[in-house]
Amino acid sequence: MKYEGNSVSEGIAVGEVYLYTPFIPRIQEETIPESQTAEEVAQYQTAKERAKRELDKIKNKLEQEKDEKAKIFSAHLDILFDTVMDEDIIFFITNKKYSSSYAVSSIFDKYAKMLDKVADELIRERAADIRDVKNRLLRNLRGIEEKNLSILEKPAIVVAHDLTPSDTATLDRKNVLAIISETGGETSHTAIIAKSYGIPAVLGVKNMMSVLRQDEKVIVDAVKGEIFTEPSAEQIEYYLEEKQKYAENAKKIKEFISVQPVMQDGHNIGVYLNIGSAKPQELEGSVYVDGVGLFRTEFLFLGKEQLPTEEEQFTIYRKVLTTYGEKPVILRTLDIGGDKTVSYMDLPIEENPFLGNRALRLCFSHPEIFKTQLKAAYRASVYGNLWLMLPMVGSLDDIRKAKVFIEEVKTELRQNAIAYSENVKVGIMIEIPSIALIADKAAKEVDFASFGTNDLCQYLTAVDRMNPQISEYYQSYHPAMFRLMGYATEAFAKLGKPVSVCGELGGDLLAPAVLIGLGINKLSMGIGSVARTKKLITHLSFEKAKKLAAAVKEMSTAAEVEQYLKSELSEILQ
Amino acid sequence: MYSKKTVIANNTGLHARPASDFIANATKFKSRIFIKRLDSGDEANAKSIIMLLSLALDKGTEVEIYAEGEDEITAVNSLIDLIDSKFGEDK
Known part of the structure; x- marks a missing residue:
């Protein structure tokens, strides 16, 4: 089958689909009976341990690859183990009888808001890190596996309904072969990021999340804005050649980046x-x-x-x-x-x-x-x-x-x-x-x-x-x-x-x-x-x-x- | 209780890696440790990255570190030394 969308960042990719559904925490105020507080604290500790293991794994991988982004995850570990937040969360569970999820959510939000108010731009940006760590903890409290674009197990074509700026900012550039999303146009945030990273992207392709299956092989032609599912062997071969040609041409063009823009007649x-x-x-x-x-x-x-x-x-x-x-x-x-x-x-x-x-x-x-x-x-x-x-x-x-x-x-x-x-x-x-x-x-x-x-x-x-x-x-x-x-x-x-x-x-x-x-x-x-x-x-x-x-x-x-x-x-x- | 004053000397201030190094060092000690901005009087738990960041300690800010506990003297001296070493930023 062929699907069409807006090609916002040119290129060609052949690969397997990675369906990206971000974890969206839905938290409401809930209290628990006295008898359950010890168990809620234990759940919080387990989730924290799991979150630590996830972060260690990401950090180690990035460090091995000498990727600058390792620093981000090292900072996330600091946040996860922050003593003041930890004490506050345990206090909320044992004294206010909040559920572990609600305690984590309210304490992390409180401190993120505190940093939002700091005049220093660099520090304010850390508030986003606090919110990221919060989601990681809440997800682990629900026992849900991680889905994250900053570290992919293998090269893949990322398919999403929509990508947020924080998804794209930490994107695993080496492993993202292409991006397909159900929403977004030429001037969307995803388009701008894809262009600046040189990742082929076709956006605004309706119903992709329900049409495509995890790990299925697809062809993305982000020159024409086309996506092919269940490609034949000939199609794959053809597009792999096209991809090669495209890359060679792009390399040739790149050589022009440092030339002086003078016209043939000296203008x-x-x-x-x-x-x-x-x-x-x-x-x-x-x-x-x-x-x-x-x-x-x-x-x-x-x-x-x-x-x-x-x-x-x-x-x-x-x-x-x-x-x-x-x-x-x-x-x-x-x-x-x-x-x-x-x-x-x-x-x-x-x-x-x-x-x-x-x-x-x-x-x-x-x-x-x-x-x-x-x-x-x-x-x-x-x-x-x-x-x-x-x-x-x-x-x-x-x-x-x-x-x-x-x-x-x-x-x-x-x-x-x-x-x-x-x-x-x-x-x-x-x-x-x-x-x-x-x-x-x-x-x-x-x-x-x-x-x-x-x-x-x-x-x-x-x-x-x-x-x-x-x-x-x-x-x-x-x-x-x-x-x-x-x-x-x-x-x-x-x-x-x-x-x-x-x-x-x-x-x-x-x-x-x-x-x-x-x-x-x-x-x-x-x-x-x-x-x-x-x-x-x-x-x-x-x-x-x-x-x-x-x-x-x-x-x-x-x-x-x-x-x-x-x-x-x-x-x-x- | 033991305390000492110094001035933040590294260019980036206590953000990012220096903040992280500072916390890693502080948590090694058993004492309760606090860091205070001398201009505003705001203070924070020196073992908390979030509280430390909220103080927004830039280069040139005068701070006091104080601690209470069995290893209070080594704790304060060690953290003051770390700040004065500029976190290895100057070569």
């Missing part, structure tokens, strides 16, 4: 990185690129218990700016709302969140949050080359209002004798069509612009990009996209102000050729697309790019554009 293109945090793997990319084209600052705000402080933000911004030195770092101010929500802000539910109080609008309605971020950014500006980018700008009113905030913050810093750089550039994201259509006016008031093509496409074509029912209408190759971007780019170019692309199109397989032809000379993308895009740039001439752009602007449909580009670029893509 220079800047290749920039999109980063979502300041984790080491994201900072290491700095040597291959000309700067950061999009620093998403949301990660500081999402999945937390409280707002990040100015100090915390400053520390992270400084780290990124220091790493990139003289290379520009385009920091996008807070973009939450829409599909990104935070629990602690208690934002009202909106009918149309993508058209609602998000990003810059949200910052205007929460001035303190906006000012704290601006302050942290300006303080960090002395450590590198900071460019500040405002998201969701629809009018000049937005730009002017934001500038008032920026001036206020600068004044406060001066009053407090805190240093900041006078060379910070202020620019806008172009993602709302209205600002694109008055780009000539906007260009007079800002230093630069960057196209956020995901939202630009969503707003231009009136398609909710989170709604899978209408995904066929989300056409990023729509000729209107290229016409509009071309128009806005010209307006900025007239005033000599730089324009870049930081949405998915910037690192797309085909689109960069057209974008360059429209006059955009900076492209920003995830690290996974850098080598491929550099290959495209170095094999293309600026003259050809201009020809492609002119042709595409005169086309009628997205399909026509795609077909044309595929044929025009076929030699380079090989």
Whole structure:
């Protein structure tokens, strides 16, 4: 049988299925009779012993493989044997007559919450470890076997309903051949992780958990987004060959990661990185690129218990700016709302969140949050080359209002004798069509612009990009996209102000050729697309790019554009 | 009761591995041991990783370690030495 889904991270895999069902503890307050307390304590001790054996096993295996992740599990052992929590749990069982599960659950939660409140980011992250150890203990109290993606017995194709960030963060990269999930699309967390690890992934394949059996052999073609069950010997042979070919090609492309992105006729293109945090793997990319084209600052705000402080933000911004030195770092101010929500802000539910109080609008309605971020950014500006980018700008009113905030913050810093750089550039994201259509006016008031093509496409074509029912209408190759971007780019170019692309199109397989032809000379993308895009740039001439752009602007449909580009670029893509 | 003061000197502070080393050392002793932040007065059981982390002891923080029990002197001295050794971070 053949099943289809979204191929979000390319590659091919042939292997056996590992059905992943995470343990979800369902705990309720329960008390026990006095006579049972000794037994409950004994159960807790046994579960703890079992948990210890599991952790020892994982830790030893990782240590043998010299895997850095061994440290995580060593920390989990420390947590499991924490004396204060241990005493509290036993006290809860013997004195409050709580069941062992409820005692474990409430004590672990209590201490995790305590660490959530610590200002230090590194320590707050430990709260997640406490919750992980809690689940391990609770599972052992139920006598359920471990299912864990951080350590697999053998190479396998992981199949899940959905994967959480903690599942993917500790993923056993060596043994995961591919990922199949029932939910998730191009921009989901799983997709981003799979791409960055280079693991083939097909997401959004319905009913996979009930269709597939543990250990059954399947083929995953994450180039086309297809899954084959009960494959024939010929099919297996064919796909093993394809896999080999794919790997060789990927290796060839990889060689392009460190080349200078200069076109055939000497035209220079800047290749920039999109980063979502300041984790080491994201900072290491700095040597291959000309700067950061999009620093998403949301990660500081999402999945937390409280707002990040100015100090915390400053520390992270400084780290990124220091790493990139003289290379520009385009920091996008807070973009939450829409599909990104935070629990602690208690934002009202909106009918149309993508058209609602998000990003810059949200910052205007929460001035303190906006000012704290601006302050942290300006303080960090002395450590590198900071460019500040405002998201969701629809009018000049937005730009002017934001500038008032920026001036206020600068004044406060001066009053407090805190240093900041006078060379910070202020620019806008172009993602709302209205600002694109008055780009000539906007260009007079800002230093630069960057196209956020995901939202630009969503707003231009009136398609909710989170709604899978209408995904066929989300056409990023729509000729209107290229016409509009071309128009806005010209307006900025007239005033000599730089324009870049930081949405998915910037690192797309085909689109960069057209974008360059429209006059955009900076492209920003995830690290996974850098080598491929550099290959495209170095094999293309600026003259050809201009020809492609002119042709595409005169086309009628997205399909026509795609077909044309595929044929025009076929030699380079090989 | 025996006590001594020192200043956290290693770059990463008492997080991650240094915190783990500290706990491993403290649990070897029979005495009850506490560690106190001298700036805020907050203190924690020195044998608990969670409590230790909650103090967020960064480089430069002044702390006092005190213990009560049969091996209180060796316990305090040993932990102070460990902090002063910078957990082997400087080479």
